[in-house]
Amino acid sequence: MLTSQRKNLILDMLRREGQVVAKRAAGEFSLSEDTIRRDLREMAAEGLLRRVHGGAMPVTPDLPDFTARQAISSDVKRKLGAAAAAMVKPGQMIFLDGGTSTAEIARALPRDFAFTVATHSPTIAAELEHHPTAEVILIGGRLYKHSMVATGAAAMSQIANMRPDIFFLGVTAAHPVRGLSTGDFEEAAIKRHISACSAETITLLTVDKLDAVSPHVIMPVSALSGIIMQSGADEARLAPYRAAGLDVMEV
Structure with a gap:
């Protein structure tokens, strides 16, 4: 051979x-x-x-800090963000995770009807400062500076009283067997908690995050409602996600 x-x-x-x-x-x-x-x-x-x-x-992705990730925000992430924003309907509450892909969702959100955005990320909230129709709820807690999100008991308690229609989840790695994962224990816990409180959880993935594993598991891929995926991935790599019953949208 x-x-x-x-x-x-x-x-x-x-x-x-x-x-x-x-x-x-x-x-x-x-x-x-x-x-x-x-x-x-x-x-x-x-x-x-x-x-x-x-x-x-599987390989463990590098974890550049938030400022470095902002600098490499790309056309791909803008397309992913626009596709996610198009899913939002009038009157809904959505929860935006921290991260550069979810920042693109915030920038693309509709401006012709009202809805509510909850987030535990001050940077995401700031993106919506001048949005004309979005009501913004900012969750507080211990700031995890790497991803610029609030974590800990105070944040978990506030989120427990919410029932978002859609949680747009950010991950650093996705694997059909090892699940969705990220680089920090506390961040993984709060992502899992937000998902449990939400009617649907959608994640945005670039090709480099497929078939990778980060140190802390958030949840199995079967717990997702769908994936918004960068186009161009080999269909064989996407097949296990489709087999798990997920709606995989390529953009």
């Missing part, structure tokens, strides 16, 4: 199962463990996976 074929099989296993156990992969592919371990080392050097004892895990 060619090296490229072996590596493709390893990547397929990683996407399908969320991990590669070298011993199991060797048995499944009828190869030696030494061969699999050598391939895993090479693939880790190429940035295709992350080596762990006994095998490999």
Whole structure:
């Protein structure tokens, strides 16, 4: 079997199962463990996976700070934000997570009917300062500066009394087996809490967030109502999300 074929099989296993156990992969592919371990080392050097004892895990995305992420906001995120904003209906309450993609939602929100925006992000609230029809509710608490969102017991208590129609969730990674994840324990907890209080949860994804895993799990992908996805992703990578019953909108 060619090296490229072996590596493709390893990547397929990683996407399908969320991990590669070298011993199991060797048995499944009828190869030696030494061969699999050598391939895993090479693939880790190429940035295709992350080596762990006994095998490999999906890559963990870098976590640039909020200011750095603002600087790389792109046309892709503007398209994602516009598609999300178009889902909002008159009289609804939506909850906007922190982040650069959700900032694009705030900028694209309709201006010809009234609705309510709740957020635990002061930067998102500031985006809506001059919006003519949006009522804005800002949740307070301990500020997690990396993402510029409020976390902790005070924020959780305020959110518990809300029932948003749609929560637009921000994540750093999405994997069909390992779920939706982010880089901070407290941030993951509050995202999970907002979703539990909301009628629907929608996440916006760029291609680089697919098949990746960050340290702290928010919830399984099956807990989502839908995904607004950057166009151009291989259909094989999207198939597990569709199989989970999710509406995947490509823009």
